[in-house]
Amino acid sequence: MEAYREVWAQQRAAFVASRPNWEAEHGTEYDTDQRVFEDEIRRFRRGSELIRTNSDARLAFQLTNETFRRGQKTSWRLFQLIFLVSQIPGIVALSDPNGPDVVDRSMVDIVYFPTGGGKTEAYLATIVFHCFFDRLRGKTAGVTAWTRFPLRLLTLQQTQRVADVIGLAELVRRGHSDPRLSGTHVDGFAVGYFVGQGGSPNEIVDPTSDRYASPEAQVTWSKVNDSETRQDWKRVVRCPSCRTTTITVEYDAIRARLLHRCSQPNCQFPNGELPIFIVDNEVYRYLPCVIVGTIDKLAGLGNQRKFALLYGDVDGRCKVHGYYKGRCCQKDCTDVRRLQREARDGLSGPTLFVQDELHLLKEGLGTFDSHYETFSQVLLREAGLPLPIKIIASSATIEAFGRQVNHLYGRSPNEARVFPGLGPTLGQSFYAETLEHPQRLYVGLIPHNKTIFNMILELIELYHREIQALQVLGPTSSNPYGGGLVPGGQQWRMLLDCYTSSLTYFLAGRELNSVHTDLEGDVIPNLLRDGLSPIVISELTGSTSTDEVSRILERLDLPAVGSRSSDALLATSMISHGVDLDRLNAMIFDGMPRQNAEYIQASSRVGRTHVGIVFTCFHPARERDRSHYAYFAKYHEFLGQLVEPVAINRWSRFSINRTLPGLFMGVLLQILANRSREANPNKYYMLDFVRGRINDGSLRWEQFVQMLEQAYGVGTPTTQGEMSFREEIRLRVRQYFDWILSPSGGSSFVSDILIPKPMTSLRDVDEAIPIELDSLGTEWVA
Numbered sequence: 001m002e003a004y005r006e007v008w009a010q011q012r013a014a015f016v017a018s019r020p021n022w023e024a025e026h027g028t029e030y031d032t033d034q035r036v037f038e039d040e041i042r043r044f045r046r047g048s049e050l051i052r053t054n055s056d057a058r059l060a061f062q063l064t065n066e067t068f069r070r071g072q073k074t075s076w077r078l079f080q081l082i083f084l085v086s087q088i089p090g091i092v093a094l095s096d097p098n099g100p101d102v103v104d105r106s107m108v109d110i111v112y113f114p115t116g117g118g119k120t121e122a123y124l125a126t127i128v129f130h131c132f133f134d135r136l137r138g139k140t141a142g143v144t145a146w147t148r149f150p151l152r153l154l155t156l157q158q159t160q161r162v163a164d165v166i167g168l169a170e171l172v173r174r175g176h177s178d179p180r181l182s183g184t185h186v187d188g189f190a191v192g193y194f195v196g197q198g199g200s201p202n203e204i205v206d207p208t209s210d211r212y213a214s215p216e217a218q219v220t221w222s223k224v225n226d227s228e229t230r231q232d233w234k235r236v237v238r239c240p241s242c243r244t245t246t247i248t249v250e251y252d253a254i255r256a257r258l259l260h261r262c263s264q265p266n267c268q269f270p271n272g273e274l275p276i277f278i279v280d281n282e283v284y285r286y287l288p289c290v291i292v293g294t295i296d297k298l299a300g301l302g303n304q305r306k307f308a309l310l311y312g313d314v315d316g317r318c319k320v321h322g323y324y325k326g327r328c329c330q331k332d333c334t335d336v337r338r339l340q341r342e343a344r345d346g347l348s349g350p351t352l353f354v355q356d357e358l359h360l361l362k363e364g365l366g367t368f369d370s371h372y373e374t375f376s377q378v379l380l381r382e383a384g385l386p387l388p389i390k391i392i393a394s395s396a397t398i399e400a401f402g403r404q405v406n407h408l409y410g411r412s413p414n415e416a417r418v419f420p421g422l423g424p425t426l427g428q429s430f431y432a433e434t435l436e437h438p439q440r441l442y443v444g445l446i447p448h449n450k451t452i453f454n455m456i457l458e459l460i461e462l463y464h465r466e467i468q469a470l471q472v473l474g475p476t477s478s479n480p481y482g483g484g485l486v487p488g489g490q491q492w493r494m495l496l497d498c499y500t501s502s503l504t505y506f507l508a509g510r511e512l513n514s515v516h517t518d519l520e521g522d523v524i525p526n527l528l529r530d531g532l533s534p535i536v537i538s539e540l541t542g543s544t545s546t547d548e549v550s551r552i553l554e555r556l557d558l559p560a561v562g563s564r565s566s567d568a569l570l571a572t573s574m575i576s577h578g579v580d581l582d583r584l585n586a587m588i589f590d591g592m593p594r595q596n597a598e599y600i601q602a603s604s605r606v607g608r609t610h611v612g613i614v615f616t617c618f619h620p621a622r623e624r625d626r627s628h629y630a631y632f633a634k635y636h637e638f639l640g641q642l643v644e645p646v647a648i649n650r651w652s653r654f655s656i657n658r659t660l661p662g663l664f665m666g667v668l669l670q671i672l673a674n675r676s677r678e679a680n681p682n683k684y685y686m687l688d689f690v691r692g693r694i695n696d697g698s699l700r701w702e703q704f705v706q707m708l709e710q711a712y713g714v715g716t717p718t719t720q721g722e723m724s725f726r727e728e729i730r731l732r733v734r735q736y737f738d739w740i741l742s743p744s745g746g747s748s749f750v751s752d753i754l755i756p757k758p759m760t761s762l763r764d765v766d767e768a769i770p771i772e773l774d775s776l777g778t779e780w781v782a
Contacts, residue, residue: 001041001082004430008034011424036421037430040086046101047085050092057092060132061085063176067128067169071240073121079420079431080122083111086419087126090390094351095137097386105387108405110358111394112418116580116608117432119394120161123147123354126392128169130352131189131289135173136180140346141187141323142312146291146353148298150360153540153574155195155294156549158356159235162292163276166191167240170275171268185345190275192283193235194293199546200233203281204256209332224251224258232547235278236260237554241268255320256330257282284309285322285329287347295361295762298372301379302662302758303751305669305681311376312349312383313674316341323347325674326681349383351390357577358393358401359597359646361408364655366648368762371659374410375666375711382671400645407650410713440607444632446618446625456504456515456590456617460535461523463502463586464566468532471496497559497583498610501567504588505575505602509541511590512570519568533566540571540579556581576602582609589616592628596642651721656728660708662758664736665751667707672699687750691740704733 012030015022050057064084076084090104111119127145134144147162149155170189173181180186193200201220207213213221223229230249237245239262246263258279262272269275277283283291284306291310301307306329314323319338321330328339353376355361361369380389391409398404402413423429447455470480473487485492506512516537524534538552556567569575569584576598587606593599606612616632618625628635635642649655673684676698683689693699709715714726739753747753 001037001044001430004037007430008037008424030424033422033424036418037423040082040419040421043086043089043104044082047088050088051085054092056095056133056136057088059178060129060136061088063132063169063172064125064129067165067172068121068125070168070172071164076125077118077121079113080118080125082431083109083122083419084125084129087392088129091126091130091133091352094133094387102387105390106411106415108391108393108409108411108416110398110401110405110416110418111392112398113420113432114604116604120158120356123356123392123394124162124165127290127352127354128165131166131169132173132181134289134351135186136178138180138346139348140183140185142287142289142314142347143192143291143310143350144289144352146293146310146350147356148293148295148353149356150295150365151357151574151577152195152199152294152546153549153577153579155193155199155292156235156546157553157580159191159193159276159292160238162290163191163236163274164238164240166290167269167275171241187287187289188275189290190277190286190288192286192288192291192293193276193278194280194283194291194297195546199294200235200278200280201258202279203331204251204258204279205331230258232550233258233278234260234550236274236276237550239264239267239269239272239274242266247274256332281306281329282322285318285324287314287323291350295355295365295369298369298376299662299759299761301372301375301670302665303760305673305684308379308383308670308674310349311379311670312347312385313670314347326679349380349385351385351387353389353391355391355393358395358404359398360577361404362646362648365762366404366408366646367650367652367655368659368759370408370410370648370650371655371663371712372762373408374713375663377410378707378710379666379670398646399643404646404648407648410650438611440603440612440614442603442614442616442632442636444616444618444629446620446629448620452590452617452619453511453514453518456588457518457523459588459615459617460502460504460515460519460568461526463588464535464568465527465530465532467496467500468527468566471500495610499585501556501569501583502586502588503569503571503575503584503605504590505593506570506572506590507593509543509572512539512541512572515590516570535566535568537568537570540569540575542572542574544574553579553581556583559583573598573602575605579605580608581605584608585610585612587612587614589614591619591622592616592625595644596639597644600639600643651719651725653724656712656725658756658759660729660732661736661751661754661756663708663711664704664733664754665758667704667711668699668750671707672703685749685751687740687747687753690750694737694740701733701737704736705730708733 015026051061052058087109089101090107093099093101093105111122113119127147131144149158166189173189176182204220204224205213205217207218207221210217230251234247234249237247239247242262242264244264247260248263250259250261251257252259260274260276262269262274264272277286277288287309306325309323309325313325315325317323317340318328318330318333319340321328321333324339377389398418401418402416405411405416406413420429420431427434445455475486475488477487479485479487485495504515516539519535519537527534540549540552556569585606587603593602603614606614618629620626668684668690673681678684690699708729709726712725712729714722714729717723717726736754740750751758
């Protein structure tokens with residue numbers, strides 16, 4: 001890295017020699033980029049020094065490399081290794097709160113690299129190092145890292161990747177002789193799948209033992225006890241140890257646990273039980289070291305008192321069902337003799353948040369999340385975390401990142417840091433060099449004398465006809481493209497298998513439904529009439545269930561065999577992120593997405609390993625589409641520079657109206673209830689109990705105001721937005737107290753009398769209705 005400084009100097013001299021005014025026009029910006037690189041050298045040097053001088057850091061680094069070696073990774077990409085080593089000082093600072101590296105924990109590090117370049121592995125390596133170092137510094141239990149994804153599909157795809165790595169790390173931990181890692185009082189490494197919204201059960205309770213059991217709980221209980229239907233909850237399809245798809249979902253009635261079990265007789269996991277928890281209540285009870293979930297789950301801070309467990313606020317452990325707060329988290333566990341009431345030594349809350357696809361936290365979702373993010377930081381301080389939580393994010397498209405970090409996490413724009421920084425020239429840096437061969441081919445199409453609807457149908461049919469025609473060519477046929485591969489040979493078949501699936505992206509579900517109908521009614525019969533195989537049509541939209549999404553992705557990842565020779569995947573914007581399949585290499589756009597970042601992300605679903613082809617079909621009646629078609633080549637030349645800044649405003653006037661009820665309940669359930677040491681903290685849900693605590697002076701409105709001002713970051717307001725929020729907090733809290741003290745009109749819970757009610761999801765807003773011109777450009781349609 002130090003030798004690369006000379007490249008910066010040489011390139012500067014070349015620029016100055018070629019353009020006399022270059023220094024005045026670009027010198028300052030060039031200096032800024034070079035200082036970023038100098039800071040990367042400094043951090044890498046510091047991390048390397050700690051590996052040499054700190055025995056715990058060195059051992060954690062060695063075990064991290066051993067974990068990835070077992071996963072068949074033989075080398076790191078340069079930026080991955082430097083990122084990992086550069087994160088070590090901030091992690092090691094946890095064992096030295098007064099040391100020189102503490103300042104690094106306030107920095108928000110954003111891994112910015114092209115899609116498919118290895119961002120996920122970079123932050124996974126950091127997570128694994130953090131898990132090992134936590135055990136070595138004396139943390140025996142509790143969550144280490146919480147990885148959050150904006151979309152359900154992202155979580156589903158990434159869970160297998162995280163489970164693979166953490167599962168191997170657990171095997172490495174179990175095999176090490178150091179008692180800090182493998183001692184009898186040390187919890188193992190595990191993954192918690194924390195999604196909800198139908199992704200997995202919130203809890204499993206025998207309805208016959210719970211008179212308040214909901215209809216959903218009864219359905220869950222029925223499904224749990226059916227050996228076939230509970231396989232729908234399979235969230236990991238491949239054993240991290242055996243690398244085989246020999247996983248079944250089983251139910252352990254004694255522990256009330258939904259298990260992923262490998263049936264291979266020589267599986268290295270005890271009894272084949274994979275270290276993964278997929279039920280929300282199990283995540284609370286067993287506190288896996290890594291949580292993988294959607295950002296929406298943060299809304300649970302205002303609805304679920306068990307959330308405090310994730311942040312390290314634990315009273316003890318039930319001998320059967322895991323950790324608890326106040327009482328056992330498993331409703332049907334009533335034997336108090338099982339409760340070990342002493343707090344667990346070495347148990348603490350998370351010290352790392354990882355946010356994937358940072359650019360998706362925008363508009364309403366980003367604003368609501370920003371309020372819960374800063375409240376989370378208040379909760380961690382309340383739970384005893386002495387240092388700021390470390391935040392790592394990743395994105396393949398980003399602009400104005402400092403402002404987004406400021407609004408999202410309440411940290412200064414100067415505390416936002418992108419890695420790796422820019423190089424001295426476009427397309428070249430110390431970490432990577434842009435090669436000339438293409439990764440994706442973009443083709444722009446606009447219909448003439450036909451609608452875009454008919455053009456897309458024809459395009460899908462022609463594409464699959466061509467692929468199937470190439471599949472039936474034999475060794476005696478000539479290669480129609482003049483390449484070196486022999487038709488019908490093994491390499492020929494393997495290459496074609498990577499192109500048997502097409503992906504069509506729709507801006508609206510209505511158009512997707514119409515194309516689906518005509519594919520089944522016209523295209524498939526045409527193929528069958530000509531002796532070709534039918535297309536298997538699948539949909540991935542916001543209404544597709546998590547179980548169905550899992551089945552579709554699992555099937556698409558398998559080689560095409562037998563009658564399933566072609567797949568046509570129809571999708572909306574949910575496909576834009578988190579679908580990493582080598583067998584998706586052909587894509588069709590039904591119109592131009594509204595944002596350039598969306599177009600980049602969506603088209604990046606293809607061409608990840610093999611060269612992909614993208615057909616962008618434009619609406620002839622839309623002026624914007626016609627402009628994109630006219631400047632198609634120039635637009636793609638500057639595609640990366642056209643990414644829009646993320647639209648987010650923490651101080652949006654109406655946002656506090658939606659988030660304040662939830663954060664008010666969060667202060668009540670997560671902070672004040674736990675401070676009270678009440679024998680049954682669940683009473684703080686109840687309106688009559690809270691009313692009594694207000695009347696006897698145990699709860700005061702000033703307590704809520706103080707915590708909420710910290711949560712929103714308005715303790716010492718300096719801007720008009722901050723002052724407005726501060727006034728709103730004080731007004732609303734007094735109003736909430738008046739409502740609590742007033743006759744309830746039959747309400748039993750505090751949350752029932754708040755208007756609006758606490759959010760149950762950060763997307764808990766009215767559904768947006770997109771409107772656009774019809775295909776003829778004559779009228780607006782919804």
